Amino acid sequence: MISKHNREAMLTELYKSAFPAVAKYISKMGGSFDDAKDIFQDALVIYYEKAIAGDAAVANKRAYLVGIAKHLWLKKFNAAILSTSLNDLPVDIIQTVDEQVSANKVLQYLQTAGKRCMDLLSAFYYDKLPMKDVAGLFGYSGERSVTVQKYKCLEKVRETVKQQSLSYADFIE
Missing domain, CATH: 1.10.1900 (c-terminal domain of poly(a) binding protein)
Incomplete structure (x- = not known):
């Protein structure tokens, strides 16, 4: 025993x-x-x-x-x-997901990429500007340059999420 x-x-x-x-x-x-x-x-x-x-x-x-x-x-x-x-089931799945995701946490992750990245991603995703307009607005030589920079910005955010996901502190209430 x-x-x-x-x-x-x-x-x-x-x-x-x-x-x-x-x-x-x-x-x-x-x-x-x-x-x-x-x-x-x-x-x-x-x-x-x-x-x-x-x-x-x-x-x-x-x-x-x-x-x-x-x-x-x-x-x-x-x-x-x-x-x-x-x-x-909800009709608008995106709206349901948006309600579940903490806007502050997403903003914190985006801020880790830097102001320029936030502005670029905001122009593309939030303002829905075409790549050509984003290139002119941010001084890039062309649409390809904007695409590469957007990818780099998203990778910075992804890396931050990977590094911070489910750390020990997430288990402490």
């Missing part, structure tokens, strides 16, 4: 080692942080019950726990999809 102290230490270690992977997976699959916490708690209970029953004699406890959580998420995700009527 495992002592109470050892059980708590084991569960704490599993939480620290496995929860970030579960949260990252659920985030990629469209879930929220609260979804990740709920799914992880359920997975931990299942794992603990199997461990007490002697069924969980696996070499990698973390991988086993993450596998349980992924299975639970897919089960929940598929059930939600199957129970959603097409009439319940």
Whole structure:
């Protein structure tokens, strides 16, 4: 029989080692942080019950726990999809996505690329100016130069998002 102290230490270690992977997976699959916490708690209970029953004699406890959580998420995700009527889905998907994305966070990511990049991206995406007009406005030699610069700006933003996505601080409330 495992002592109470050892059980708590084991569960704490599993939480620290496995929860970030579960949260990252659920985030990629469209879930929220609260979804990740709920799914992880359920997975931990299942794992603990199997461990007490002697069924969980696996070499990698973390991988086993993450596998349980992924299975639970897919089960929940598929059930939600199957129970959603097409009439319940929003007509304007872009508007729905825009409401879910924090405008401040997006703005922060864009600001990391610099003012010139923000102005260029704003002119192209927000003002919907043609490449030729953007080239003249920003002093580029042609449309190709604007296209290359726009790509570089977007890559700066993508790199920032990659570097900052799901850091340890994202898991602390």
